Amino acid sequence: MKGQIECNNVQLHNQLTQRYYSDWSSRADDDKQKTMLLGTMWADTDLLNVLYDVAKSKGLSEDKKYPYVEITSDRSGCFIRIPALDRNNQSTCHRRYATKYLLDIKRGMTRFLWQAVYQQNPIAPEGLEFNYNVLQTYETKPLFEQAQSRYASLDPARRGKNYVSMPICYKIEDKHYLVDFLYRKKAMKEMYDVIVDKIIEHRINILVLENNTDTSLKEVLEERLRFKNYLHCTIIEKYSTQNKEQRIKDHQSDVRNYIVFPCKGMFSLNSDMGLAMEEITAYSFNYPNKFDDGIDALVIYAMQFIDSGVEFPEVGTFKRGYL
Numbered sequence: 001m002k003g004q005i006e007c008n009n010v011q012l013h014n015q016l017t018q019r020y021y022s023d024w025s026s027r028a029d030d031d032k033q034k035t036m037l038l039g040t041m042w043a044d045t046d047l048l049n050v051l052y053d054v055a056k057s058k059g060l061s062e063d064k065k066y067p068y069v070e071i072t073s074d075r076s077g078c079f080i081r082i083p084a085l086d087r088n089n090q091s092t093c094h095r096r097y098a099t100k101y102l103l104d105i106k107r108g109m110t111r112f113l114w115q116a117v118y119q120q121n122p123i124a125p126e127g128l129e130f131n132y133n134v135l136q137t138y139e140t141k142p143l144f145e146q147a148q149s150r151y152a153s154l155d156p157a158r159r160g161k162n163y164v165s166m167p168i169c170y171k172i173e174d175k176h177y178l179v180d181f182l183y184r185k186k187a188m189k190e191m192y193d194v195i196v197d198k199i200i201e202h203r204i205n206i207l208v209l210e211n212n213t214d215t216s217l218k219e220v221l222e223e224r225l226r227f228k229n230y231l232h233c234t235i236i237e238k239y240s241t242q243n244k245e246q247r248i249k250d251h252q253s254d255v256r257n258y259i260v261f262p263c264k265g266m267f268s269l270n271s272d273m274g275l276a277m278e279e280i281t282a283y284s285f286n287y288p289n290k291f292d293d294g295i296d297a298l299v300i301y302a303m304q305f306i307d308s309g310v311e312f313p314e315v316g317t318f319k320r321g322y323l
Helices: 010-027 047-058 099-108 111-118 192-202 217-227 244-258 272-281 293-305
Strands: 060-062 069-072 078-080 136-138 149-154 164-172 175-184 206-210 234-238 259-262
Touching: 010 047, 047 060, 047 069, 099 111, 149 192, 149 293, 164 192, 164 293, 175 192, 175 272, 175 293, 192 217, 206 217, 206 293, 217 234, 234 293, 244 259, 244 293, 259 272, 259 293, 272 293
Parallel strands: 136 259, 149 206, 175 259, 206 234
Antiparallel strands: 060 069, 069 078, 149 164, 164 175
16 A cells, blocks of 8 residues: 555555455465465455454463563464563664654654554554544443343435445343444435335344435335334434535534444445445544445434434424426
8 A cells, every 4th residue: 555645545445455365365275375475454444354253252461581472372373562662662673763753753743643653553543533543342242131222223325326224222221232223325215114014023123214315215204114013113204404424524423422333343244234234333524435335324223312402393294396
């Protein structure tokens, strides 16, 4: 990667990771082929961090003899991450860098660049306000019985390029645990029964949906729920004219402080939840986003169930004119 220029390019990170598994490592003579990777750990999505996370999930232990070295559980490999400054703000290699020199550099760099380039301990890049590093996460999925209430929001697809986005949370005390996510790029009419089945599966108490069109989505869902004899979900329809990016900026702290997400790697990228989390954690305020449906649906959720002081205008109805 070209340093800072491409450190936020999650798509490029994924391409390099796939190339490693499909093109590079697949050419080894056997599974004992020695591999050496050198580089800067820029972000939790780049190749070095992906391989580190894989090893960590299987077990890593600190070497008893050498500092800054972690050994894999089967002792077949190791990770060496030497920071420029130690915990006492002293240079770890005086032959290369004097402590004063490093402290001067640190004062002149952003925290993100310093942690990546000199400390080998990357943090969330500026603008990536929903990176895993700043989210609250869980490792064990909350049980249905633990939930005081079960809520969901729905951001319907308006064009073929959008995702139908429906996060489902269990409220436990003052936290909202994201336990499921309907995230599919399909037309709404194909998703009616899927949405209804999710409502019934999780026995959702309240569903809030954003409806900026003249479709009768609320009525359609209510009718299908009645047909399946589920009468325990209140559907609230909201209408918003606020700019989507501004809305996300205004409520980003609610998402970070009150919603608890599944930990990284808990769901496959082939799953709705895995894909939604991939898009959410890559959302940037500084760069164009290919998809923002997942994070926007979470903000709709936060506006209804977390920031209860927010008032939505009521949805009006109108009749479509004859063509």
